[in-house]
Amino acid sequence: MSQDKIDVKDITPKTFNPKTHKGGGDRFNPSNRIYVRESKGTFQKLRRYGGWFLLLLFALVPWIPYGERQAVLLDIGNQQFNFFGTTLYPQDLTLLALLFMVAAFGLFFITTFLGRVWCGYLCPQTVWTFMYIWFEEKLEGSANKRRKQDSGKLTSNLLMRKTLKHIAWLAIALATGFTFTGYFVPIGALVSDFFTFNANFWPVFWVLFFAACTYANAGWMRSIMCIHMCPYARFQSAMFDKDTFIVGYDSKRGETRGPRSRKADPQKLGLGDCIDCDLCVQVCPTGIDIRDGLQYECINCGACIDACDKTMDRMGYKKGLISYTTEHRLSGKHTKVMRPKLLGYGAVLLVMIALFFVQVSAVDPAGLSVLRDRNQLFRVNSDGLVENTYTLKIINKTQTEQKYSLSVSGLEGATWYGRQTIIVEPGEVFNLPMSLGADPQQLSSPVSTIQFILRDSNDFSLQVESRFIKKL
Structure with missing residues (x-):
């Protein structure tokens, strides 16, 4: 390994503490539950407030109205993705690819700079897990009390409190399922139809599916998701270096560990500042001992x-x-914040963000596609003109009714059979069958390149290329 990389340690046998786990000696065994002790302080307030902000944002966005629909609706069935006044269609999904690139390089940049702060503060798994732990503490007691209760006899009082806890967990899980599905199905109708038993199968399935996932992940699996199933924990070390900000223990100051009274002088006892209280292990949601060094957990x-x-x-x-x-x-050296790797990730991130906004600004307010009749490439009509048949698909991507005019270029003296002025409702895909006729004497080649032109009342125009066939 190169000198600027740090070795992420796996110290499973040493970090397991039987005092903080239920069951045997393998803390990766799902039966060996981690009893997370409540921790209060500056960083926990930051994590809590940030988590509540994002949680409320997630819960409230589907309920924000915009005109006659909700502001954010990813309507997969109708292939329309509505974001307030903007409607995107499958042909605009290059934006989604750019958005994923922005998210990826943003994650690379943050991880190189501040380590796994995404996991600790913003990841939905962490937010929901700490929320479930909060209900667990309020209904069953502190970590020590829960550990003692679970190792003893199940009393009627404990059974009642555990039942209330699981009811609260299930209620949160069901609300999560409704909210997530509500980004893809109108949430008002979804909730109403669900409780009146009028909902279709698939919306109900997805509500229950995401509810089950939330309940299992945040209530039961918790650190198993972070340690075994999340790929981020595995490849993070590729982005870490010795200037990455991590949670670290100052062993030079803390060792040798040992208990002592408050009035005792640790230097006279030959001890460091660590009193070996084990609280750092008891409050860790993944059950590790940070004093053993950086671990991928x-x-x-x-x-x-x-x-x-x-x-x-x-x-x-x-x-x-x-x-x-x-x-x-930690080793007494200077930390280089502005270093080539971090600057490289930052530069690429800025480029991706710029490309994303350029692409957003380039989204057309209307769409036009041309489909030729495949059954009959051309025919000669009663007027002696060569006629080609097309179907024009006009998409109104705006939130207001639009009037469009249609024309064609590249075909001299062409006769248009069908409507040339149409009115399209917001978000509507309008199919317009039409034909073009041309004098065969004026056509210089068997196949002519033509342009269909769409114009709206705001002087926006869009051209789509097609072909006019005289003969094979």
Whole structure:
């Protein structure tokens, strides 16, 4: 491994603490539950407020009205993707590819700079997991109490509290299923039809499917998702270097660990600042011991930082024994924030963002496609003209009714059979069958290239190329 990369450690046998796990000695066994202790502090407030903001945003957006529909509706059935006043169609989905590229390079940039802060603060798995843990704490008690209860006899009182907990979990899961499905189906009708048993099969299926996934992931699987199933944990080390900000333990200051009284002088006892209280392990949602070094299970949530800072404050020691730091800083070297890799990711990210907005600004307010009649390429009509038949598909991508006029160029003296002025409703796809006739004496070649022209009342015009066939 090159010198600017850090080795992500896998120390499964050492990090397992039987005091904080139920079951045997393998903390990756789903039966060995992690009892996460509540942690309070600066970073947990930041995580909590950020999580609630994104959660409320996720829940409220489908309910925002815009005209006669909801503001954001990804209507896959009608192949229309509505974002307030903009409607996108499948031919505009290059925007989606650019958006994914922006998200990817944004993730690369943030990970290189601040490690797995996405996982610790913004990932839906983390937000929902901590929300489920909150209900668990309120209904069953603290981590120590829950551990003791689960190792003892199931009483009627405990059964009632566990039942209430699962009812709360299921209610959150069902609300999540409705909300997520409501981005693709009108949410008002979805909720109404669901509870009146008038909903179709597929909307009901997806509501229940996402509800089941939420309940299983946040209630039962939790860290298993982060450790075993999320690919991000596996490839993150490729983006880390020794200047990446991670959650790190200052071993030079903390070792040798050991308990002591508040009044004792650690130097006289030959001890470091770490009192080996184990709180950093007990508050970790993935159950690792950060004092053993950087591990891929760490999601950079900062829970151990807040717990350790409180311990240091109670002991009268300086805070920051565990902190957001870098490998270079821990080894006493200078941290280089502006480095080539980070600048490279940032530059590509800015380019992708610029391309995305250029593409958005280039989205046409209307769409036109031309389909030739495949059954009969041409015919000679009663007027002696060669006639070709087409079907024009006109898409009104705006949110208002539009009047369009149609014409053709590249075919001298052409006769248009059909309507040349049409009115199209917002979001409507209008199919217009029509024909073109031309004098065969004026056609210089068997196949002529022509242009269909669409114009609206705002002077917007769109041209689509097609062919006029005289003979084979």
